[in-house]
Each structure stands twice: as C-alpha cells, then as structure tokens.
Amino acid sequence: MQLESMYQEIILDHYRHPHHRGLREPFDAAVHHVNPTCGDEITLRVTLKDAGGEPAVADVSYEALGCSISQASVSVLADMVIGRPVSEAMEISAAFVELMHSRGATEPDEDVLGDAVAFAGVAKYPARIKCALLGWMAWKDATAQALAADAVTQAPGDSDWERT
C-alpha cells in the first residue's frame, strides 16, 4: 500500500504523542482557524520574545481537533519554530507551504524543513493539503497579529523587542 508514503512514522508519532499541546499563558496573539470542508479546527496562541533586537518565537501553544495529518503538522510546527527568530520561522513556513503545493514534484530541503519533510507524501493528495496547512496558517496569522500589536504599542522609532 502507498499509505506509508503519506503516513510516515514521524507523522504517526507526532499524532499519537503531540508536542507542545495545550493552551498556555501568557500569549501575544491567539487565533481560531477552521477547515470548512471537514470542520477541523484549531485554537493557537503565539508568544514572542526579544532575541538580540529581533522578534523570536518564545512559545506556540494550541488545542486542535482534526485528523492525524493536521495534528501531526502543528506538533512538528511547534517543534520547528519555538526558539527561532520570527524571520527564520517564516522562511520555514514559506518552504512548507511551497512543499505542500508542489504536488510531490519538488525535493524538499531537509536543512530548512527538518521533520516537516515527512509531509512531502501528503502533497500528492490534494484533498489533504489543507489538513497539513491548518496549523501553519494559524501560526502565520497569529504571529502577524502579535507583530502588528507590538508595532502599535511601541513608540515610533523604537524597534527593539524589549518587553516589560
């Protein structure tokens, strides 16, 4: 069966034992995203921190209802982005979105994507791409909101990420 190409062992592991799950305080932004075709949903919170003058991901916490692909995907996402500068995390996110839209045609870059390369097989099944992207889209949205909120509360010209 071809099932194993989609359901890589890494994916099943994350699905059975998700990392960073739960909703934690404090947080800078929270979003609720839904996949309207299947009803899967996720509530995701992002906390940012200052890392040498640029924003970095301090924490990603979430509660999600969904299939193995969407659950594993957000678990891998949290592993990948927590602790990284937002700019770097955004690059990973962009690479993941590209991989998902590749229909399996591009060779994923493991240096950038880490465990997320396991989702390469999912890209061959158009109906499941939204499952894999649910958590990543929520994270991107929440992070953008956190950055925007921070820009509003900071004085003009104050570009550092010192938090009180």
Add this chain to the structure above:
Amino acid sequence: MTFDVAAVRADFPILHRSVRGGSPLIYLDSGATAQKPLPVLDAERDFYTQHNAAAHRGAHLLGEEATDAYEDARARVAAFIGADPGEIVFTRNATEAANLVAYSISNASVAGPGPGGRRAGVPAAGQLAIGPGDEVLITELEHHANLVPWQQLCERTGATLRWFGVTGEGRVDLSEIGTLVSERTKIVAVTHQSNVTGAMPPVEQIAAAAHAVGALVVLDGAQSVPHHPVDVMRTGADFLFFSGHKMLAPTGVGVLWGRRELLAAMPPFITGGSMIEVVRMEGTTFLPPPQRFEAGVPAVAQAVGLAAACDYLDAVGMANVAAHEEMLTARALDALSEIPGVRILGPLTTRDRGGAVSFTVDEIHPHDVGQVLDELGIAVRTGHHCAWPLHRALGVQASTRASFYLYNTADEVDALADGIRTAQKFFGGA
C-alpha cells in the same frame, strides 16, 4: 422485471476503471453525486450532435427541436414524480431551487405596499410576504442547502427561525411539534431523507400539522427522489426540490416542483431574458410559471440527460432500486455494527431509513478512515457532509459516510467493513 445488478453495472463505464494502486473502484459516494449510465450520456451527446440550439428562441428548425427536447424533458420529469409539467421549474441544482423559494418569498416581502406590491410585477405576491413575528420552521438534520437559505430569509425579513431537534437515533424529534407549529409558522422546510443519518421523517404528519395553521411545506428531496418512488401529491408538500446529478443525470440541472397557484403568485428570483412578458424602461411584467423562474438560456442538454435518467430509473423500476438499496443498507448496518469502536450515526434498522450510512471509528479521524478506504479503492465522503449542526447535535465533529445506489453490490459493502478494519489496524498499531 427482476433486478440484475450486473446488468446495471454494465451500463456504467466508470465502475470498470481502476483507481489507486490498480484496485477496482468501489464507489460508495452516490449521496454526493451519482455515476452516469451510457443511455444518459448518449442522450446528452445526441442532443449536442443533432439538435443543439437555444431553447425558446430562434426561428429555425434546431431552435424548435431544442425547445421540444427541453419541454419534453420537463414533462418526463413531471411524470417521474407524478406532477403536472406546468409545475416543474428547472434550476441549476437543489440548492438553487431552495434559494429560489426563499428569495421569491423575501422578494414578495419587500415588494412595497398593498397586495402584490407593484415592484414584484406579480399581482398576488403579497400573500407570500413574511416579516417580524412570523416563523420559519426547519429541522436540525437539514443539509446546509435547506438551512442557510431559510436562516438568510429570516435575517432579511425579520422573521424568526425555529427548528425541530434531533433524537439520539438521528431522527427528527417531533415531541415538540405541538408548540413548534403555531399560528406564527409560515414555512416548514424539512428533509425527505437525511443525507447523513438516512432518516426519513413522517412528512405527511408534518405537512398536516403545517397546513392546519396555514403554513407552506417545502420538502428537500435531494436524497429521496433518486432512491425511492416519490409521488409528490402524496407527500403533502407545497414545494419539492431535488438535483439531477444525484439521480444519474448530468450536473447543472435541478428541479423545483411547486403547487401551481403558489408558483403563479410568486415573484421571480433570477431576472433577465426568457422570463419576461413586457419590458419597458419604467418596469417589467413576467411570464407565467415555469418560465418566470427560468431566466437565461436554460441547460437543455442537461435537462435532456435528466429525462434519460428518469427513463433509465423507471425501466429498472424505482421499487427495485429502493429494495436493492434496502438490502445493501441492512447489510452495511449489520456489518458495521459488528466492528468494535464503530458508531453508526442514524437508525440501526432500515425502517423509515434510506441508504446513507454515516459512522465514526473510535480514535481515528474520519479523514484518516477515508484515506485508508481510498487506498483500497473505496470512495466515501468524510467531514460534516454539509450538515454541521446535525453533527454538533450528535456530539461528533465529523464522520465518514458510505452511500449506496442501484449499481452497488453486497461484496462492496463487505469490502467497506474490511476496509474499516484495515484502518483500525493501520492506526491502532504501535
């Protein structure tokens, strides 16, 4: 005539193709859309190769033939449900038919002062008006197509939406019918057969209660007309709608049946060409039904295909179709009930129940169940099946649905049960 499933299957080329990994296709998603037999495809092709023209236009032979083909299709569909051809409106699909009724009623409701309101262009439209204080009654089992249009109608007019709840067995809960149906009730819109639980509500009883208070009854026949003999005059409905593509016909054609005097009183929904009587810059009057509700060049080839589908189904015999599906449904209910961890969302017997079998599998998301089945060549639906409130009421986020038609076999039902066990093995392991 005796029913021969092998002979039926020979008419459906798609059932003989293979899918992922070379598995034969096992198509258990007819509740979403049905496959098409050769006679339907041939009829559509014959129209395009021999008679194609815009119906109701043109002073040429092809125009006449296309018009005849279209009107013959209307008569054929009418006969299929025991109706008068003048009461059959062709729409794009069931969803558009539901919207046609809902928007026509809201157009009647905003048509200005006095009976009919000059803006409606239809003398009797005012009698259909609803507004604050009036109620529209639906059920929690409805497909979004028979839910959202009524919700929106209420938002536009200020009327109140009410609904029958759902029982644990996945049927319409009629225990509150005495209070839910009242003098305030103007419209009762109900499914003839749930696309999720298969439940078939007692529509005659609901219609009698509705008519006792002067309410109109709208019946969603999208899942009933393709699968059971339906005599519309015996349902008690004032309106019945269904889609062609779920009953072996092409996509792009649906049907609204409505009682003649109601259609005559209704203002149009979509306006434009083909549906007008006289157009002046100051205002327009409209043709009588059904043309009043068929703006633009109609889907003639699709209507011809639908007529051929009616011929096909009647040749097999709708009673035979229903009996065959009941056999498959009973087998599926028995087979799935035996699998530990499987919960069937709907009645566990075939009494007042059609052939949609939705279920959950403990610890495995429906998408993942569907993926394993797909790998085995078995096509099912996963998700909320456009009935989100029903899933919520049954306490599940989503489900997997197998739905049957005249071309399915007992072996395919058994393959479904085996496939569910395979999914349990795949996801339950280590």
